[in-house]
Amino acid sequence: MKYVVVLGDGMADRPIEELGGMTPLEYAKTPVMDALAAVSEIGLVQTIPEGMKPGSDTANLAVLGYNPRDYYTGRSPLEALSIGVDMKPTDIAMRCNIVTLTEDDAPYEDKVILDHSSGEISTQEAAQLLEAVRAELETAMYKFYVGTSYRHLLIWDRGQVIDLAQPHDVLGQKIGKYLPTDPVLKDMMKRSYDILVNHPVNQARKEKGLNPANSLWFWGAGTRPALSSFEEKNHKKGAMISAVDLLKGIAVGAGMKNIIVEGADGTLHTNYEGKAQAAADVLLKEGYDFVYVHVEAPDEMGHQGSVERKVQSIEYLDGRVIGPLKEKLSASGEPYRMLIMPDHPTPICVRTHTSDPVPYLLYDSGAPGSYSWKYNEREAKMSGNRVDKGYQMIDYLFSGQ
Structure with a gap:
């Protein structure tokens, strides 16, 4: 059978x-x-x-x-297994989406999330964007890993499982009240926008009428499964x-x-x-x-x-x-x-x-x-x-x- x-x-x-x-x-x-x-x-x-x-x-x-x-x-630890990340017992895994936020002069907290998947961006494009983020934001405590399409991973050494909003629950809304309470995670998300908004990959996507992938979004924290x-x-x-x-x-x-x-x-x-x-x-x-x-x-x-x-x-x-x-x-x-x-x-x-x-x-x-x-x-x-x-x-x- x-x-x-x-x-x-x-x-x-x-x-x-x-x-x-x-x-x-x-x-x-x-x-x-x-x-x-x-x-x-x-x-x-x-x-x-x-x-x-x-x-x-x-x-x-x-x-x-x-x-x-x-x-x-938690969701992200399961994804870490797929990517091949060998999590330590003290590691916290988090989903790291690359999302589309409104591009205007409003403060980061007042921007609106338009697309949780950045137009289903290709893995090849997303990898270039994540590399730009990694060069600026990665430390011994926070490590980024490329996944598939818009779905990527952050490993937080000796971190905490904290409540984080799912980006697909925030579509069409101002993001301020949904941002992480942890100051480091929140700062990384804000800085990622500055890194990505004018990246050549996103300039090319906008010229083609595609949604830019202009910000990280952390969610789904958890421990090793x-x-x-x-x-x-x-x-x-x-x-x-x-x-x-x-x-x-x-x-x-x-x-x-x-x-x-x-x-x-x-x-x-x-x-x-x-x-x-x-x-x-x-x-x-x-x-x-x-x-x-x-x-x-x-x-x-x-x-x-x-x-x-x-x-x-x-x-x-x-x-x-x-x-x-x-x-x-x-x-x-x-x-x-x-x-x-x-x-x-x-x-x-x-x-x-x-x-x-x-x-x-x-x-x-x-x-x-x-x-x-x-x-x-x-x-x-x-x-x-x-x-x-x-x-x-x-x-x-x-x-x-």
Whole structure:
């Protein structure tokens, strides 16, 4: 038996007036998922434990079977694992986004955050910007590391875990009241603007009509993680396919194989087909039992507030990942179970994550049923099926031995 999770990050949403009161998942043309729903179990699952922040970190840990209350030590330490930073017990890791702030004569505190991803800046461009920051700001106590696209890392030696605002929660707002209370971190953010605002990379981006990446933003502080082995825990040999450092870091911590797909970049135009092929290969050619296929695009489109592009990202997931992967697995004759779900909602109306339960679809190639469901939030709720502890979903997936 082979096992697959296809995770559409932030895919769940709320009804949208311009879509006739439907969610993007409900509105999107998803013939593959709807056909699967007709022979599958659907329902709702609560991935975010009560009282915890609704993040991709806690939610994806839960989907992989790790209770966030037991295993979560912060988002950035997981990303540090992916980048290859060997954290000391006294280190604090922080996410270091390169964001877009308004460019005017207003004091730094009065600037408005326009884009948490700087127009999904390329890693190559971001690395040049981070190098300029490193030359001015890095010390023995504060070290910068290049990640992917706008997502980078700061390691604070003998630091503190402090509460820091997530940039995607501050979109369209003046940043003053959301800046760090720690004076050094706040000063580094302010100085980064002066370093980056006129950098040649940003001058070139503005000439092309792209958002400049003109300030650092620190968030997601945490300590070194300690995940138990996925294989020892589940008796399944597992692999991860993701363009996002967070998911790669979870895989490193859990002892899973990380598969790098050329052209997979976490954007709307990622290499969907490459992810599907890589998933099929690791299961059917390399003999792995389990693969986790993570697609970031629906979440990014939710943060951008783009209804059209979020719908498009869901349609791409359906037709360019799930469809081809299902065909390859079915053609192999190997029995398999496939779980399709988001990690959390990223509703267009708020442009950030929420803790609402998300719809799941569980397909078993050897146990076809006959239902009238389609896969979306509304019908998942109507099914009456509900899993209250998201970290139990992986056991549910593996229960079909």
